[in-house]
Amino acid sequence: MENFQLLMGGLESALTPMNLLYAAVGVLLGTFVGVLPGIGPAMAIALLLPVTYRLEPTSAFIMFAGLYYGGMYGGSTTSILLNTPGESASVMTALEGNRMARAGRGAQALATAAVGSFVAGTIGTILVAFFSPALADVAVDLGAPSYFALMVLALVMTTTVLGASALRGFAALFLGLTIGLVGLDLNTGQPRLTFGVTQLVDRLDIVVVAVGIFALGEALWVAAHLRRKPAHVIPVGRPWLSRDDWGRSWKPWLRGTAFGFPFGALPAGGAEIPTFLSYLTERKLSKRGDFGRGAIEGVAGPEAANNASAAGMFVPMLALGLPVTATAAVMLSALQGYGITPGPQLMTDHADLVWTLLASLLIGNTLLLVLNLPLAPLWARLLRIPRPQLYAGILFFACLGAYATNLDPFDIALLLVFGLLGLMMRRFGLPVLPLILGVILGPLMETKLREALTISGGDYAALLSEPLAVVIYVLIALFILARPLIARARAGAEESATPEDEKELANS
């Protein structure tokens, strides 16, 4: 119950008219960027970070919360109206959502997505408020070996679970770890991989890396393959839900939330698996037989799962300081900008901040619903911006963000280098997430490894000196052994998810 009071306290400090304005601006900007092609919530936050530099931490968090949820919702909008999921988490939404839109029920699809996101986000945030402190209490006693093991788990899972090719996953991961090496060695202060460039000594800014790989990489990749015909956007009216739609949606919302939250809280759980499970479940439970022709349950469930997983992400991030998604990674670097070190002590040292952040998530979520239901037709119009100007705008803002941090053209050059890397990754099918996590977790892993071995005097057995670490390594081993079976099960499940869905998604 104490947590509940703390959350209320957080709400009190967050609910000022000025902060509400920041939240509203965040939601609008986030949705705006999220609707843009190929840009997910991680990107939205990275691009708009410079905007929050001079804000109070509280206001900045509130804006982040708005950006985050806005970015997610923007992604759903494009999935439904264009059948083009901007990120893997909205793939399942696109299946039924776009069919609904084509059948003239786009407004209902958008509405069930918005309300479902709101329900899942609210439940998820409340769960975070109850779980994180308990987890942080446990985590305070964890030593370096367990942390090291947790990070190994996160990297192995993201590298092997997501994407079709584990080999390409590892290629991306090692590239990311290499990027993470650049800069001064934290213990001895010697420069590594800096090529004698002073600006590199200070370690690379994750925001420049993320914006380069996501935004610039996307723009360059699109430039190489620009579709010469404009995409067909289905016009949409004001979203509303009939009594029947409500009746069909509320159970999938709750089920989707139940799928999404635990996966989001796991290292490398992500949103892909729970949205997929939610879609399959709704499909199995559906008695109407309109799956494949635009069933509202097929939008309500995965959307809720997606947002619940987005809330679940905050549990490891706040309690352990462990980012499990690209978005969490960017948020953590923003926290560090305020001189806050994430980790188990965050809950005790900066309790007020954490509760304010959680309260802001609730506020951002509510505002999302209030603002975006009436604004949906406007967002749909945004999808008609001519492509050259749209991507020119993305390049412009990406460079502005990189340049504004230090006012150094070198950062734009760096952005370009990572943009070319992003282009290369898209060309060769290398997944982006392992690379980003490699950049973030690499230096952390090295610190923990050296900590553990300094204590033990160089004995590598120290890595197995904590029970949790041993359990995690056993899990990893089991997982690697079971991987062929999982792959087969997934292939089987995808077969049953109607091959023509896949074809349509592939050819859209």
Add this chain to the structure above:
Amino acid sequence: MSVHDTQPAHPEGQPAEESPQRRVDLGQYGLAVLLVVIGIYTIIDAAGLEVGFADPVGPRVFPYVIGSGLVLVGALLTVATARGSQPEPEDGEDVDLSSSADWLTVLKLVAVLLFTVATVNLLGWAISGAVLFAGAAWSLGSRTLVRDVLVGLVLAIASWYAFYVGLGIPLTPGVLDGIL
């Protein structure tokens, strides 16, 4: 760089080797070589580091492991490529994979960005940003140059004032020093 014709993306979890085409994607050899080169450079770079005392791991171990990992992945990728493993290029709403890649447009964009890097401190953000926007739009096939320049100027000047007034960060004024 050769760009292969794409087959419809197969569902995840199904190895690419099962695709009927056994064409070798030559570009992937380039990627494999790049991975190996970066890996070797990382190892060489780490070998030149001093190992401090009371630091049993030292600054070398991690780069050694990562560098070896890169070399190994590069080698495996070479084998996989030779056996006909195809990458799945990323699809997207504005991406048309049915035609061959247009690297000229990419080069134009890179040139525009390099121009920005070279001139931003001299001309200032308001002008460089406008050139960046208009140049990028032109590279991507827009032919409404006048309008693009105007939009770019509005964006750049507005963002200059937004940063200056709203956040107190003076972006470089450049040649417009005193006018803005």
